[in-house]
Amino acid sequence: MLILNRKSIPKTKINSLLIDGEALLKQGFHGTKDIQMKNGSVGAISHFINTIKRFYQDQSITKVIVFWEGENSRVYRQRYYPYYKQNRNDRYSEDQIYDLGRQRMRIKQYLEELFIRQVEIPGCEADDGIAYYVKNSPNEKKLIYTNDSDLLQLLADDVKVYLYGKKVVVNKDNFQNYFKYHYTNVGLLKMIAGDTADNISGIQNIGEETVLKLFPALKKETKTYEWILEETDRLLLEKPTSNQLQTIKEGVTKWGTYGVDYFSVMNKIINLDQPNVTDEMKIIISEMVNEPLCPEGRGGVKQVIEMMKQDEIINFIPKSDDAYFIFWSTFITIIKKETNLYNKTR
Numbered sequence: 001m002l003i004l005n006r007k008s009i010p011k012t013k014i015n016s017l018l019i020d021g022e023a024l025l026k027q028g029f030h031g032t033k034d035i036q037m038k039n040g041s042v043g044a045i046s047h048f049i050n051t052i053k054r055f056y057q058d059q060s061i062t063k064v065i066v067f068w069e070g071e072n073s074r075v076y077r078q079r080y081y082p083y084y085k086q087n088r089n090d091r092y093s094e095d096q097i098y099d100l101g102r103q104r105m106r107i108k109q110y111l112e113e114l115f116i117r118q119v120e121i122p123g124c125e126a127d128d129g130i131a132y133y134v135k136n137s138p139n140e141k142k143l144i145y146t147n148d149s150d151l152l153q154l155l156a157d158d159v160k161v162y163l164y165g166k167k168v169v170v171n172k173d174n175f176q177n178y179f180k181y182h183y184t185n186v187g188l189l190k191m192i193a194g195d196t197a198d199n200i201s202g203i204q205n206i207g208e209e210t211v212l213k214l215f216p217a218l219k220k221e222t223k224t225y226e227w228i229l230e231e232t233d234r235l236l237l238e239k240p241t242s243n244q245l246q247t248i249k250e251g252v253t254k255w256g257t258y259g260v261d262y263f264s265v266m267n268k269i270i271n272l273d274q275p276n277v278t279d280e281m282k283i284i285i286s287e288m289v290n291e292p293l294c295p296e297g298r299g300g301v302k303q304v305i306e307m308m309k310q311d312e313i314i315n316f317i318p319k320s321d322d323a324y325f326i327f328w329s330t331f332i333t334i335i336k337k338e339t340n341l342y343n344k345t346r
Helices: 021-031 043-058 075-080 094-113 126-135 149-154 183-193 208-214 225-238 243-250 261-270 279-290 300-311 321-344
Strands: 014-020 063-067 117-119 140-146 159-163 168-170
Touching: 014 021, 014 043, 014 126, 021 043, 021 063, 021 094, 021 126, 021 140, 043 094, 043 140, 043 321, 063 126, 075 261, 094 117, 094 300, 117 126, 117 279, 126 140, 126 149, 126 279, 140 149, 149 159, 149 183, 183 208, 183 225, 183 261, 208 243, 225 243, 225 261, 300 321
Parallel strands: 014 063, 014 140, 063 117, 140 159
Antiparallel strands: 159 168
């Protein structure tokens, strides 16, 4: 990461773009997989760089941090729920897994040369890193780039989420334009209704519509899983033969019956108010928030142009003088800002 521990970054207006690196990588991989060169596909690389450029310009970004899945990052949650994300690798062939890994490594090299901050810690997921960053950067406005609705749990006055699947920036005020419940209940809905992306089955035969029908207060008020259990008991007194309520009370899932422990288990899996972060992650995030980026060992735009020639994606860059300058101006700005911060704090 090459963060220098010197004086803290001066307090200025900071608009940070926090990127779910795995999500952006796979978005590019699936959307541009037909772009093949002699060393393999390069579409994900080109898409990643172009997305950073576009968001930096369009959203008045001043700081970019990319969060990657650390080695064995799923282990923590699989201890509580063995099925967690077990379906992820089933979606790819061996060749695709290799190609994803190759482009992932190359993207990380590009980002290092372009002075873009990266976080990747063994045993920690990208979501956890983003959540911990959000909660420990009070002087920054944050825009999260992802397609993972989990991260909507982090919405706050200074936090917005761009969901690339919907192509919308979601904030506290417009949340209910896209979802039928209160933004503070994102995690709770997932606990009950499940999430196929993470292989979380949820309560058997209880989907989102049923949850909101049984518990309409979720549409307008912040609730907890303890409230759900209490409300379920109360409703069972009125409707003792309700199979839906009994299923919730007993924690019945496709994998088995968890009883009242179901919600406490799901809380550990889903709740980003309590992210799984190691001491190493805490230190790195603190540096990402408070310390300048050391320019030593980074080649900047000149080195990236050479890398693009090697990867045969230099021809994707606009050819006209004006468009060529506009493309690189984003990264020149990032490099200058990081270098100036470093020089001010030496």
